[in-house]
Amino acid sequence: MxxxxxxxxTYVPTSRTIAGDPLERIxxxxxxxxxxxxxxxxxxxxxxxxxxxxxxxxNPTVYELDEDPRxxxxxxxxxxxxGNSPAVPVVFIGGKLVGAMxxxxxxxxxxxxxxxxxxxxxxxx
Amino acid sequence: MNSPSAVLTRRMAxxxxxxxxSRWGDAFDRDDSPNTGSSAIVQVDVxxxxxxxxxxxxxxxxxxxxxxxxxxxxxxxxxQNREAARKCRIxxxxxxxxxxxxxxxxxxxxxxxxxxxxxxxYISSASDSGYFGLSGAVNPGISAFEMEYGHWVEVQDKQVxxxxxxxxxHITDIELQILVETGLNHYCNxxxxxxxxxxxxxxxxxxxxxxxxxxxxFHWIGGFRPSELLHVVISHIEPLTDQQQLEVCHxxxxxxxxxxxLSQGIEKLQHNxxxxxxxxxxxxxxxxQMAVATDVxxxxxxxxxxxxxxxxxxxxxxxxxxxxHQAARALLALGEYLHRLRALSSLWASHPR
Numbered sequence: 001m002x003x004x005x006x007x008x009x010t011y012v013p014t015s016r017t018i019a020g021d022p023l024e025r026i027x028x029x030x031x032x033x034x035x036x037x038x039x040x041x042x043x044x045x046x047x048x049x050x051x052x053x054x055x056x057x058x059n060p061t062v063y064e065l066d067e068d069p070r071x072x073x074x075x076x077x078x079x080x081x082x083g084n085s086p087a088v089p090v091v092f093i094g095g096k097l098v099g100a101m102x103x104x105x106x107x108x109x110x111x112x113x114x115x116x117x118x119x120x121x122x123x124x125x
Numbered sequence: 126m127n128s129p130s131a132v133l134t135r136r137m138a139x140x141x142x143x144x145x146x147s148r149w150g151d152a153f154d155r156d157d158s159p160n161t162g163s164s165a166i167v168q169v170d171v172x173x174x175x176x177x178x179x180x181x182x183x184x185x186x187x188x189x190x191x192x193x194x195x196x197x198x199x200x201x202x203x204x205q206n207r208e209a210a211r212k213c214r215i216x217x218x219x220x221x222x223x224x225x226x227x228x229x230x231x232x233x234x235x236x237x238x239x240x241x242x243x244x245x246x247y248i249s250s251a252s253d254s255g256y257f258g259l260s261g262a263v264n265p266g267i268s269a270f271e272m273e274y275g276h277w278v279e280v281q282d283k284q285v286x287x288x289x290x291x292x293x294x295h296i297t298d299i300e301l302q303i304l305v306e307t308g309l310n311h312y313c314n315x316x317x318x319x320x321x322x323x324x325x326x327x328x329x330x331x332x333x334x335x336x337x338x339x340x341x342x343f344h345w346i347g348g349f350r351p352s353e354l355l356h357v358v359i360s361h362i363e364p365l366t367d368q369q370q371l372e373v374c375h376x377x378x379x380x381x382x383x384x385x386x387l388s389q390g391i392e393k394l395q396h397n398x399x400x401x402x403x404x405x406x407x408x409x410x411x412x413x414q415m416a417v418a419t420d421v422x423x424x425x426x427x428x429x430x431x432x433x434x435x436x437x438x439x440x441x442x443x444x445x446x447x448x449x450h451q452a453a454r455a456l457l458a459l460g461e462y463l464h465r466l467r468a469l470s471s472l473w474a475s476h477p478r
Contacts, residue, residue: 042397043424044390044391044393044394044397044424044428045390045424045427045428045431047389047390047393048386048387048389048390048391048393048428048431049386051385051386051389051390052382052383052385052386055382055385055386056382086427101427101431102431102434105383105431105434105435105438106434106438108379108382108383109376109379109380109383109435109438109439109442110438110442110445111372111375111376111379111442113379114375
């Protein structure tokens with residue numbers, strides 16, 4: 001199964017230049033796809049989380065914040081949201097925040113990740 | 126009364142001494158007067174104070190004696206000096222030989238120590254705590270970790286014995302549950318210790334130098350592979366219900382997938398670092414180098430922490446899936462397995478090729 005990883009992913013350039021709240025933008029982007037990952041292209045932990053989803057047969061939508069003009073603000077907003085650094089990687093499934101790498105791994109190990117993915121339509125039996 | 130012949134004799138005697146010591150031809154040539162000549166002798170130190178004859182004595186005796194006596198005195202003095210010099214040379218030779226043999230012994234000891242370390246013997250001593258780090262300096266944070274870990278292993282072995290006895294004695298499930306909880310907490314303590322050590326020196330932690338050689342053989346990012354856990358215990362936890370089979374299968378699969386993801390992350394980190402070090406642009410000035418160093422260190426710390434987190438989660442989930450009795454057997458099997466690896470390391474160490 002071909003997996004979208006790479007630095008471009010499905011980067012969606014917005015033509016809207018309203019000075020919107022970065023958190024709102026994050027939530028909007030997160031709700032547009034089943035699995036959304038906010039990442040930084042040079043970050044290796046982000047690479048690992050992308051590989052994890054691809055290994056499960058999931059096709060995540062990846063936003064590389066270092067390639068987004070408003071990426072810096074979004075990074076700060078994510079840091080505030082998660083309560084710590086680093087800001088990335090962060091995973092949303094079905095529009096809802098799952099968390100950073102440790103949360104994602106823990107939920108995969110304890111068996112709650114797969115049902116969540118199926119529910120969001122990212123995985124089919 | 127210094128007749129020319131006497132002066133000549135004295136000058137010849139002085140020259141003899143100089144010749145013996147092979148120094149200061151200049152001082153001799155410059156001097157006409159035997160007095161200043163003898164003061165030049167005074168400054169020549171044979172290195173042997175016992176054989177040293179002071180200038181005052183020489184002058185005194187010379188002023189007192191008649192010209193026929195000084196020759197004897199001079200001869201005696203020369204003989205004494207020769208003897209002193211000879212003794213000094215013998216002592217020096219003995220000292221140098223002692224130094225040489227000590228040096229050889231030190232080299233031998235260092236070799237033995239290195240061999241023992243490589244074969245995984247846990248070396249600790251009261252004075253230096255056995256840790257020299259990658260910088261060659263003793264790091265107190267890591268020394269503390271090594272001591273704590275040594276203690277952790279002792280407690281681990283005791284707990285394994287307790288579990289074995291408990292299972293043979295057929296104690297109640299509640300009592301067994303307590304033992305299982307204790308065992309799990311003990312592992313969680315280890316992960317907490319490792320997290321603290323990672324903040325001090327993550328490369329030391331991930332190297333596994335603090336473990337035995339057989340354990341290191343299986344190392345993956347600073348510890349055992351989470352996916353290995355189930356392989357080790359599976360034969361001890363059967364028979365499983367259908368539901369348990371499913372859950373164990375899922376755990377095996379998910380731990381493997383998470384492991385693979387982290388491995389790929391580490392590979393990317395290595396790739397990035399190699400590129401940065403090789404590039405003249407990235408490895409430009411000191412500031413650029415520091416940036417590379419800091420970024421990689423932080424990233425690697427993250428991976429080591431995630432690896433331990435994965436180990437902990439896998440262990441906890443395994444126990445969750447099993448009954449109390451099965452969990453006890455699983456922890457016993459795991460503890461026994463690690464104990465055997467440590468024993469294997471000792472075998473390797475005591476029977477070199």
